[in-house]
Amino acid sequence: MRGLAILLGGLTLTTAAFAADDPIAVRQALMDNNGAAAALAGAVMKDELAYSPVIGKAVIEALSATAHAYGSFFPEGSNDPARTHASPKIWEDPAAFQAALDKYSADAAAARQASGKDGPADKAAFAAAVQPVLGNCKSCHEDFRLQD
Amino acid sequence: MRRLLGWLIIALLGGGVFWLLTLPRGLAPADLAALPAGDAARGEAVFWIGGCASCHAAAKAKGEERLKLGGGQVLKTDFGDFVVPNISNDPADGIGAWTTADLANAMLRGVSPDGRHYYPAFPYASYIRMQPADVADLRAFLATLPAVAGRAPDHDLRFPFGFRRGLGLWKLAFLSDAPAVDLGEQGPAVSRGQYLVEGPGHCGECHTPRNFGGALDTSLWLAGAPAAEGEGRIPNITGGAGGIGDWSAADIVYFFETGFLPDFDSVGGSMVAVQENLAMIAGEDRQAIAAYLKAVPPHDTPRP
Numbered sequence: 222m223r224g225l226a227i228l229l230g231g232l233t234l235t236t237a238a239f240a241a242d243d244p245i246a247v248r249q250a251l252m253d254n255n256g257a258a259a260a261l262a263g264a265v266m267k268d269e270l271a272y273s274p275v276i277g278k279a280v281i282e283a284l285s286a287t288a289h290a291y292g293s294f295f296p297e298g299s300n301d302p303a304r305t306h307a308s309p310k311i312w313e314d315p316a317a318f319q320a321a322l323d324k325y326s327a328d329a330a331a332a333r334q335a336s337g338k339d340g341p342a343d344k345a346a347f348a349a350a351v352q353p354v355l356g357n358c359k360s361c362h363e364d365f366r367l368q369d
Numbered sequence: 370m371r372r373l374l375g376w377l378i379i380a381l382l383g384g385g386v387f388w389l390l391t392l393p394r395g396l397a398p399a400d401l402a403a404l405p406a407g408d409a410a411r412g413e414a415v416f417w418i419g420g421c422a423s424c425h426a427a428a429k430a431k432g433e434e435r436l437k438l439g440g441g442q443v444l445k446t447d448f449g450d451f452v453v454p455n456i457s458n459d460p461a462d463g464i465g466a467w468t469t470a471d472l473a474n475a476m477l478r479g480v481s482p483d484g485r486h487y488y489p490a491f492p493y494a495s496y497i498r499m500q501p502a503d504v505a506d507l508r509a510f511l512a513t514l515p516a517v518a519g520r521a522p523d524h525d526l527r528f529p530f531g532f533r534r535g536l537g538l539w540k541l542a543f544l545s546d547a548p549a550v551d552l553g554e555q556g557p558a559v560s561r562g563q564y565l566v567e568g569p570g571h572c573g574e575c576h577t578p579r580n581f582g583g584a585l586d587t588s589l590w591l592a593g594a595p596a597a598e599g600e601g602r603i604p605n606i607t608g609g610a611g612g613i614g615d616w617s618a619a620d621i622v623y624f625f626e627t628g629f630l631p632d633f634d635s636v637g638g639s640m641v642a643v644q645e646n647l648a649m650i651a652g653e654d655r656q657a658i659a660a661y662l663k664a665v666p667p668h669d670t671p672r673p
Contacts, residue, residue: 260633267623306601355635359628359644362637363429368601 245305248294251287258283259358262351265344277347278340281332284354288329292322306367318365325357391537393486395474396501404469405505412510415503417649419496419569421511423642424453431645438463439517444490445598448583449526451490459516469508476504479540486536488524494584495571497546503569543584549573550590552664558653562661565654575603575639578671592668601638606662611670613662621659622652 258280264270265277295318300307311318332350341347395401416422422435428442439462440455457463464472471482479486479493487493496504529535549567552559566572577585578594592612593605608614613621620631625647628636636644647655 256633259629259635263623263627263629263633309600355629358635359637359641362635363641366637368596368603368638368640 244294244296244299245301245307248291249305251291251294254283255287255358259355262347262355266348272344272347274340274342274347276340277351278336280347280351281329281336281340281354284351285329285333288322288326291325292319308365308367311365321357321361321365325354325361328354328357390541391486391534393478393480393484393537395478395480395484396470400501401470401473403501404473405502407469407502407505407507407509409506409509409513411503412506412508414650414654415507415569416510417646418565418654419507420571420643420646421456423639423646425456429642435645436514437517438511438514439519440521441519446490447597448488448490448530449524451488451524451526452521454521455517455519456511457517458512458514459518462518462520463516464511465516467508469505472508472511473501473504476507477501479536479544486533486540488526488530488533488536489539489583492571492574494544495568495574497544498548498564498568500564500568539582539584543582549577549585549587550665552661555664556660558657558660559664561654562657562659562664565658566661570658572606576606589668589671591662591665593670596639605668605670607665608663608667609669612667614667618656618659618663621662622655625655625658 261270261276262280265272270276295307295311297312299305300309300312332354335341335346335350341350421438422430424442424444425438425440426435427437427439430437438455438457440453440457442453444451444453455463458465460466467475467482474480474482475487475491476493476496477499478497479489479491481487524531548563550563552563573585573587573591575597576591576593577587578589578592580586591606592609594603596603605612616624616631624630624636625644627648628641628644630636647658
């Protein structure tokens with residue numbers, strides 16, 4: 222139960238703690254938030270955690286909130302290689318990056334729609350709703366994140 | 370005059386020795402005769418572990434598109450640009466007319482049907498460790514895939530790498546079917562994993578640093594390496610510092626299935642296509658690869 226509390230705590234957006242002039246820190250916190258949401262989804266998929274609709278709702282809302290905000294934190298010049306693995310392609314081909322963001326947003330909106338007010342009713346409904354959203358992790362990282 | 374004749378003879382002898390040493394040699398006739406008839410269903414598993422689609426299909430192909438092996442991707446390396454050929458079932462532009470023996474000579478010896486050396490960008494330096502029966506099965510599976518018309522352009526390599534015959538010397542120096550690491554007897558899962566990783570999976574081709582001659586440095590097997598193309602580094606997948614010593618075997622298997630790391634970061638870059646191939650192989654084979662990765666000697670990530 223304590224583990225669950227820690228995981229859910231990780232879902233809380235903490236961007237306010239970062240100065241507005243540090244977009245790298247903000248976007249990395251948003252990705253950490255997504256990682257925690259994916260971990261919670263993974264724990265359910267692996268049956269390490271019993272499913273409850275509130276878990277499904279928390280995961281989907283967290284992924285959706287990041288989708289709304291994420292693209293706003295990549296200004297020109299925020300690519301210091303000592304701090305970020307963001308690929309230069311983000312700035313070289315902004316249309317392609319925007320298309321990836323739009324796909325993520327659309328998938329997150331569809332999951333939120335399916336989730337409803339109370340969250341997906343059971344594990345199968347949760348998996349069906351969230352997996353298309355989680356597929357965006359690797360499709361975006363395939364193109365727009367440098368290795369290691 | 371006599372001295373000139375002497376030099377001429379030495380030059381001719383030298384040329385003759387070079388010609389002999391660099392002669393492209395396929396498998397022995399007895400080995401070719403012993404190739405079994407292939408089974409396409411088994412060959413599909415070889416196709417996924419072999420990663421054929423990652424280079425020979427279109428870049429970032431998904432789903433059924435991964436079965437259209439028309440080539441054309443360009444691998445930009447320090448040696449120049451390697452253009453991936455068409456290995457679809459088209460008899461003229463692809464390899465539809467190849468026999469099992471042709472595919473075995475290509476994959477196990479790096480020799481083309483017309484008797485030329487292939488560049489080791491085609492990872493026959495790993496495939497040489499494969500069982501001939503697996504190649505026969507792969508031949509049968511490839512014959513079930515669609516024909517794609519069109520030939521890819523030639524490689525565009527820096528001097529002197531465009532001189533193909535010289536690869537004969539590279540093979541003499543570096544091509545070997547010996548295991549990359551000696552693990553002793555650790556049971557069937559580790560042995561199977563060793564076969565899959567060091568042979569068809571050719572994991573070391575990216576995850577192991579290369580020596581002065583461009584061959585894999587097995588003293589740092591799987592310790593991570595600079596990406597051969599583009600920026601960044603390929604990760605250390607041994608148990609040493611900077612590697613994956615804190616991943617359990619179950620973590621490794623889950624990564625192959627889903628693309629999520631134990632900290633729920635996601636797979637990225639060129640590993641996305643590899644992970645999607647590994648998601649297609651048998652569950653026991655994913656477990657065998659994990660068992661092998663837990664058994665290889667740990668190395669700390671080498672830093673330049």
